[in-house]
Each structure stands twice: as C-alpha cells, then as structure tokens.
Amino acid sequence: MKNVEELREAHVGRLMLKYFIPAFIGVFVNALYNIVDRIFIGQGVSAEALSGVSVIFPVMLIMMGFGMLIGIGTGVYVSINLGKKDVERAGQTLGTGFTLMIISSLLIMIITYALKVPILKSFGSTDETFQFANDYLDIVLGGVLFMVVGFSLNNVIRSEGNARIAMVSMILSSVTNLILDPIFIFGFDMGVKGAAYATVISMFILMIWVLYHFLKSKRSVIKLQLKNIRINREISMEILAIGMAPFSMQIAGSFVQGLLNKKLIEFGGDLAVGAIGIINSVLTLVIMAIVALNMASQPIIGFNYGAKSVDRIKQTLKITLIAATIISVLAYGLLETFPGMIIKVFNSDSEMLYQIATRGLRIVILVMPIIGFQVVASNFFQAIGKAGLSLFATLFRQVIALIPLLIILPGFYGIDGIWISFPISDSLSAIVVAFILVREWKRLPIIVAKNDENQKN
Structure with missing residues (x-):
C-alpha cells in the first residue's frame, strides 16, 4: 500500500x-496513434487520403468518448x-467498470457498422474521400473493444497510483503502431488499410497488457475478480455521473468536428478538411500535455x-x-514561430x-495561453464530484x-470565419x-464536509 500512503502524506x-512525467510520456506517445497515421498517409499516399482519414476523426472521438466515460469515471x-480505505468497494468499482466497457464496445461496433455510410456522409466525406474513409473505418471498428478496454483500464492503473506502469502501457502500444505503420503502408503497399491494421494491432497489445496487470501482476492495488464482473447499479451510476463530462466533451467534439468538416468543404474544399486534420493533430499534442x-x-x-484533506487539494x-x-504559453510561442515547418x-x-493549414493554425491558436486553465478547471470539478459543473465548463x-x-x-x-x-x-x-x-475554490471546505456527511448518512 505504498502508493496509497504517498497519496496521503508525500509532498504535493x-x-x-512523479505522476506527471510518466503520464506525459504516456499521453504524448498515445497521441502519436492518429498523428503518425496522418503523417505516413499524408506523405506516403496522398493529400486526398489524408482528408479521408481526417473525416474519421469524429468517429474516433466517439469511440474514445466511451473509453473516457467509463475509464475516467471508474478511475476517479x-x-x-x-x-476512504475501502479497497473492497474499489474492487467492485473496477469489476462494474470492466463490464460496462465490454457492453459499450459492442454497442458502438454494431451501431456504427449499421449506420456507417450516413455517418461518413454527415461528417463530411465526399466522392473523392469516401473510399479512403470507409476502408479505414471498416478495419478500426473491429478493434473498438481493444481501444475502450485498453484505454479505460489504463486510466484505472494510473488512479491506483501506478503512473509508471500506465506510462509503459501507452509506450508499448504506440511504439507498436509506429513500427507497423511504415511496414503495412509502404512495405506491403496497403495504404490507409495498413494504417488501420497497425492501429488495431497496437490497441490489442494495450488491452492484453492492462488485463494482465489487474489479473496477475503483484503491483496492482486492486484485482479484477470474477465475482465483481457484473453490473452494480449504484456503482454504475457513480461511474457514469463522474465520466459524463469527458464523455460529453468527446461526443460534442465529434459533432462539432462533423459540422466543421462540412463548413470547410463548403468554403475551402476537401483539402481544407485535410488542413483541420493537421491542425487537430498539432493541437492534440498541446492539449495532451495539459491532460x-x-x-x-x-x-x-x-x-x-x-x-x-482540503489543503492538499488546493495545493x-x-x-x-x-x-x-x-x-x-510555451506552445503558443512555438506554433506561432514555426507554423509552416x-x-x-x-x-x-x-x-x-500548406497555405490553408498554415493560415488556419495561426488564427486558431490566437488565445492558446488561456486554454490551459480551462482544461484543468473541468478536471478539478470532476475530481471533487461536481460532474454537472465539469460538464457545463466543457x-x-x-x-x-x-x-x-x-x-x-x-x-x-468565408473560411477565415471558421x-x-x-x-x-x-x-x-x-x-x-x-x-x-473562483467560486468553487472558496466553497471547497463546505463541499468536502458535505460529501463526508452524505457518505455517513
């Protein structure tokens, strides 16, 4: 229980x-999933193929949204x-979360397969990019279970204090993707299909790794036990309430991206969709550092x-x-100085x-220095059980x-308006x-006391 004791007593x-370094390495490497795919596709296939894969981005956001809904909710x-020193309840939470991961994965796969064509059309696919988008999505949908279970359980590993293991998880799967991408895309001449297969295989490896941690590893604080793999209604409601904010953020992001793709096609054509794909990739690296x-x-x-412990929360x-x-601030300076490169x-x-993406990036990042605290605030509301505020802020x-x-x-x-x-x-x-x-900061002692009173009742 060394991890538990340091959460209680170590210098904040x-x-x-200690937790940030492995988390940063993990999420940075994880962000390379889609970014590496786009780089290899953009350089090795075509600009139109890059636009086609960019159309898939909203669908990927939905998949990741379910992983965040259950993974973050379970982890918190x-x-x-x-x-509260209630290890048994923590184990029940893990089992219920795992059950929800499986159910949600199957639902995503079935529904998306059934509605695949209208979904791609609604998210901005055109005659020139549809085949690229369809080829990629067909394959990735087969790996939804791997993605949701892998990302969700890895978040729980981090929540139990094993940040370094969570980092290794992401490095393992992302490096696999990085190695397989050029082999499948260039070596086997599989194009966008090769990128998709590389992604699915790396997700599968992630899932196996995190399952081993909770089933066999001596480092896990809690175990995934058969008796807990079921739906506990009360715990399910807690998980979904806590995870609703990041889930809503992802779903909202997906529909906004769909609207954005349509507007970009209207005012800038297919290449403008490729441009937002590049911009999203760049901004993802910045946001992931804050995440x-x-x-x-x-x-x-x-x-x-x-x-x-109110003082430790505030610190x-x-x-x-x-x-x-x-x-x-540092990210803004870097992107503003070297956008074209x-x-x-x-x-x-x-x-x-190049022209569309460079101008778009310069405008989109204009107020980047004030984005960081917003992302942190939403997470803070979520961590103290204020799911509604976290949802609203997001x-x-x-x-x-x-x-x-x-x-x-x-x-x-025109496109500048976008x-x-x-x-x-x-x-x-x-x-x-x-x-x-500011308001919740001032009320924090009351919020903590009220939570304790509710738990006793």
Missing part, C-alpha cells in the same frame, strides 16, 4: 512531478474509495477528497493551474494544403459558444470558467 509538488471512483497534468493531479485530488490545484498556463511534416507535396466552449460561431461567421468571412470561431469561443469560455473556478 514532488508527488505531482477507485481513487475516492482508496482514500497529463490532469492525470497526475486526479488521483491526488480524488484521494484527498475522500480523505477530507494540487494551484500547481496544476500554474503548470498548465506555462505549457500553453510543422505543417510540412504531414504533407510536403500540396502547396494549397460544453460551453465546444457547443454553447463554438457551434453558433461556426454557423454564423463563415457567411461573413478559423476565427475558435479563439472567440475560447475567450468567452475562459471568462465563464474562471468565475466558476
């Missing part, structure tokens, strides 16, 4: 650093129960929320906010794609503010989230 700054609830901070802070906040939040802001990593043949930027802007501004400014929508939405969201964060 050192603990954050495991942390809270370990903070790594959240991953590092989540078990500390969740554990100490359960243990009623953790302060450190996370400062670090997220630093990352956002970054774009050419993905495709160096199409001058039109959806405000991606739905309430962004969608109307995407609908209205392109009519006045790009401008992002910094305006980020600015409006920053104001709202900052107000809520």
Whole structure:
C-alpha cells in the first residue's frame, strides 16, 4: 500500500512531478496513434487520403468518448474509495467498470457498422474521400473493444497510483503502431488499410497488457475478480455521473468536428478538411500535455477528497493551474514561430494544403495561453464530484459558444470565419470558467464536509 500512503502524506509538488512525467510520456506517445497515421498517409499516399482519414476523426472521438466515460469515471471512483480505505468497494468499482466497457464496445461496433455510410456522409466525406474513409473505418471498428478496454483500464492503473506502469502501457502500444505503420503502408503497399491494421494491432497489445496487470501482476492495488464482473447499479451510476463530462466533451467534439468538416468543404474544399486534420493533430499534442497534468493531479485530488484533506487539494490545484498556463504559453510561442515547418511534416507535396493549414493554425491558436486553465478547471470539478459543473465548463466552449460561431461567421468571412470561431469561443469560455473556478475554490471546505456527511448518512 505504498502508493496509497504517498497519496496521503508525500509532498504535493514532488508527488505531482512523479505522476506527471510518466503520464506525459504516456499521453504524448498515445497521441502519436492518429498523428503518425496522418503523417505516413499524408506523405506516403496522398493529400486526398489524408482528408479521408481526417473525416474519421469524429468517429474516433466517439469511440474514445466511451473509453473516457467509463475509464475516467471508474478511475476517479477507485481513487475516492482508496482514500476512504475501502479497497473492497474499489474492487467492485473496477469489476462494474470492466463490464460496462465490454457492453459499450459492442454497442458502438454494431451501431456504427449499421449506420456507417450516413455517418461518413454527415461528417463530411465526399466522392473523392469516401473510399479512403470507409476502408479505414471498416478495419478500426473491429478493434473498438481493444481501444475502450485498453484505454479505460489504463486510466484505472494510473488512479491506483501506478503512473509508471500506465506510462509503459501507452509506450508499448504506440511504439507498436509506429513500427507497423511504415511496414503495412509502404512495405506491403496497403495504404490507409495498413494504417488501420497497425492501429488495431497496437490497441490489442494495450488491452492484453492492462488485463494482465489487474489479473496477475503483484503491483496492482486492486484485482479484477470474477465475482465483481457484473453490473452494480449504484456503482454504475457513480461511474457514469463522474465520466459524463469527458464523455460529453468527446461526443460534442465529434459533432462539432462533423459540422466543421462540412463548413470547410463548403468554403475551402476537401483539402481544407485535410488542413483541420493537421491542425487537430498539432493541437492534440498541446492539449495532451495539459491532460497529463490532469492525470497526475486526479488521483491526488480524488484521494484527498475522500480523505477530507482540503489543503492538499488546493495545493494540487494551484500547481496544476500554474503548470498548465506555462505549457500553453510555451506552445503558443512555438506554433506561432514555426507554423509552416510543422505543417510540412504531414504533407510536403500540396502547396494549397500548406497555405490553408498554415493560415488556419495561426488564427486558431490566437488565445492558446488561456486554454490551459480551462482544461484543468473541468478536471478539478470532476475530481471533487461536481460532474454537472465539469460538464457545463466543457460544453460551453465546444457547443454553447463554438457551434453558433461556426454557423454564423463563415457567411461573413468565408473560411477565415471558421478559423476565427475558435479563439472567440475560447475567450468567452475562459471568462465563464474562471468565475466558476473562483467560486468553487472558496466553497471547497463546505463541499468536502458535505460529501463526508452524505457518505455517513
């Protein structure tokens, strides 16, 4: 129980650093899944193939959304129960979460196969890009179970204090993908199908690795036991309530991406969809660094929320906010200085794609320095059981503010109106989230005391 004791007593700054480094390495390598696919496809197949795979991005967001719904919800609830020294309840949470992972995976696969053509059309696939998108999706859908179970259980590994093992998990699967991509795409001349097969195989390896941890490894704090692999209604509701915010973020992101693809085709053509695919890949690396901070802070906040330690929760939040802001500022400086060089990593043949993506990236990142604290705030609300606030903070930027802007501004400014929508939405969201964060910071002692009272009752 060394991991549990350090969550309770270790210096918060050192603990954050200990958890952040493996989390960052893990998520950074994990982000390479889609990015590496896009680089190899953009350089080795064509700009149109890159646009076709970019159409799949909203579908991938939905798949990852279910992984986050169950994985983050399970992880947070495991942390809270370990903070209360209730290992049995933590084990029941793991078993219920695993059952939900299997059920949701099968539902995603069946529904998406049944509605595949209208889904691709609604997300911006055209006659020129449909076959690329369809080939990739057909194969990836076969690996939905591997993705959901692998990513979800890896989050629980991190939540029980085994951040280094969670890092190794992501490195293992991502390096597999990195090795297989050029072999299948170039060596076997399989094009986008090769990229999809590489992704599915790497997901399968991830799933096997994390299952071994909870079934056989002596390092696991809790075990995946047969008696707990069932649906516990009360625990299921807790998991879904906690995970609803990141899930809603992913689903909202998926539909926004679909709308975005359609607007880009209308005002910029297929290559504009390829451009947003590149921009999303670049921004993913930045957001993933901040997500790594959240991953590092989540078990500390969740554990100490359960243990009623307000001071340690506040210390953790302060450190996370400062670090997220630093990352956002540094990323803005790098992207603003070298946008063209970054774009050419993905495709160096199409001058039109280069021009569209470079201008789009410069505009989209205009207020990047204020994005970091918003991502941290949403995670903080989630970790202290404020699922509704976390959901609102997340959806405000991606739905309430962004969608109307995407609908209205392109009519006045063309494709630039699409790009401008992002910094305006980020600015409006920053104001709202900052107000809520300050309020909840002041009320934290009351929130923790109320949670303890509810648990006793």
